[in-house]
Amino acid sequence: MSTLQRIVAVAGFDVDLVLRPQVRRGAKPVADVATTITELLHTEGVRSAWREVLDFVDDVRGSSRLGKAWLVADPPPLCGDTRFDAALAGIVEFLCNEAGIAAPSWTTEATRYVEPWWFVAGLPGYEAMALRDSPVELKRHGVFVNEGAFDRV
DSSP: HHHHHHHHHTTTTOOOOOOOOOOOOOOHHHHHHHHHHHHHHHHHHHHHHHHHHHHHHHHTTTTTTHHHHHHSSSSSOOOHHHHHHHHHHHHHHHHHHHHHHOOOOOGGSSGGGOOOEEEETTTGGHHHHHHHHHHEEEEEEHHEOOOGGOOOO
């Protein structure tokens, strides 16, 4: 480290060492994801916003245990769509339970639930299956989606 500091000092710079948990390359904290979702809802619609949610799930799952906790720690701003506010809270609870870590307290805020319930597929024929198969963490928030939706290749 001292050698690096000397080399960098000769170039006119300082070295700051920052430790942060390992996260999947390109992973964004949930607060940043919520901001992106808000933008996508205005520009591209619900389908693109939901893809952002699924990318977030992949990023959390691909991160270290400490990285998972870091990615979900700070409360996200509200998206302006209660369905996505509830979905993010439910998904964070689901991922935390999956990883064996405590879910952050922001997930239980009153603004993180949706009524009427949101069936993400939007197809009446799939509602019974979604009622049966949705992870309990999402059900509590009023969001219904088949758990297999989070298993991407």
